[in-house]
Amino acid sequence: MSHGEAVEGEVSLGHVVRDGLWDSNVVLVQLLGMCPTMAVTSSATNGLGMGLATMAVLIVANAVIASLRHWVSPTVRIPIFIVLIAGMVTLVDLALNAWLHDLYKVLGIYIALIVANCAVLGRAEAFASRQPVLASAVDGAAMGFGFTLALTVMGGIREVFGSGTLFANAHLLLGSHFAFLEMKLLPESANTLFMILPPGGFLVLGFLIAGRRRLEAWRGSQNAALAVPHGAH
Numbered sequence: 001m002s003h004g005e006a007v008e009g010e011v012s013l014g015h016v017v018r019d020g021l022w023d024s025n026v027v028l029v030q031l032l033g034m035c036p037t038m039a040v041t042s043s044a045t046n047g048l049g050m051g052l053a054t055m056a057v058l059i060v061a062n063a064v065i066a067s068l069r070h071w072v073s074p075t076v077r078i079p080i081f082i083v084l085i086a087g088m089v090t091l092v093d094l095a096l097n098a099w100l101h102d103l104y105k106v107l108g109i110y111i112a113l114i115v116a117n118c119a120v121l122g123r124a125e126a127f128a129s130r131q132p133v134l135a136s137a138v139d140g141a142a143m144g145f146g147f148t149l150a151l152t153v154m155g156g157i158r159e160v161f162g163s164g165t166l167f168a169n170a171h172l173l174l175g176s177h178f179a180f181l182e183m184k185l186l187p188e189s190a191n192t193l194f195m196i197l198p199p200g201g202f203l204v205l206g207f208l209i210a211g212r213r214r215l216e217a218w219r220g221s222q223n224a225a226l227a228v229p230h231g232a233h
Contacts, residue, residue, distance in 0.1 A: 011135050020142025027150035027205070028212050032119040036110045037151060038201040044166060047155030048148060049103050049173045050110060053096065055144025057088050057114050062128040062140035064088075069129050081124045082115070089114045102172045119143065150208070157204050160185055162196030 026032050033054070041047040064084055065072075072080055093111045096104040104111070114120060123143055128136040160166055164186030171179040194200050 011131060013135060013138050016135060016139050017142045020139060020144075021146045021149070024143075025150060025212075026119045026143055026147040027154075028209050030119065030122075032122065033117045033147065035113060036117070037154065037205065038198055040107055040110055041151050041155040041158055041201055041204075042162065042196040043159040043168055044152050044156035045103075045168060045170050045173055046106055047151035047153075048167075049096075049100070050107055051144070051148025051151040053092050053107070053111060054114055054117065054120070055141065055148055056092055057085065058120055058123060058140035058144040058147075059137055060088050060140075061085050061120060062123055062136040063133050065124045065128040066131055066133045066136035072129075077129060078121075078125070081121060081129075085120055085124065086115045100173060102169070119147065154201065154204050154208065158195045158200055161192050162194070162200060164188060164191050 020026075024030060027034075027037055036050050036054075040050045061081075061084060065081060068080075089112060092114070093104075096107070096111060123139060127139045131139070156166055159168065164184060166183045166185055167181040170181040174181070192200075195204070
């Protein structure tokens with residue numbers, strides 16, 4: 001399985017997790033969900049909230065679609081998948097509005113746009129429609145966590161340099177017990193407005209993608225160097 005592809009049959013859950021977190025990361029490798037990635041990562045808290053909402057949809061959607069895969073006709077599977085995903089996104093949207101209203105006001109329309117996130121429908125089509133429920137749920141959790149991690153890191157970097165804070169208003173998302181996460185790291189005079197504007201999002205994303213690729217290249221060279229003496233015997 002590579003870059004999101006899956007075939008019917010037994011899969012390794014460890015490989016599924018690695019695929020979602022690193023090898024086929026939604027943001028850093030597949031470059032999906034760019035609209036929320038650019039729009040809501042002006043702070044680490046916003047990125048974390050959007051990522052967790054998307055992860056919840058991914059887990060439930062994958063599990064439901066995997067459980068129904070034998071009863072869904074291939075000719076109408078895409079419309080059915082979209083209807084199911086839309087229903088789950090609606091539940092998440094209502095839940096955020098009811099219990100995390102301040103965060104809901106920040107994320108706004110981007111919660112509803114999870115329906116249009118290619119990562120969600122892509123996992124339904126490429127994986128959940130061909131694999132059992134457990135593997136599909138794990139895939140949804142791994143892809144969702146990888147997405148959440150990327151958004152949180154992006155939001156953290158942009159927030160620190162753009163606002164001088166980190167995890168501002170974290171208590172709105174995680175509760176009052178997590179207020180200790182809210183930190184002021186830089187004085188206002190050091191803030192760079194550019195970083196919390198859309199161009200700053202593209203700049204940070206570019207550096208993260210480049211960093212990941214550089215790390216993969218280094219790991220490849222290290223593995224090749226280790227394999228040479230072994231092959232010489």
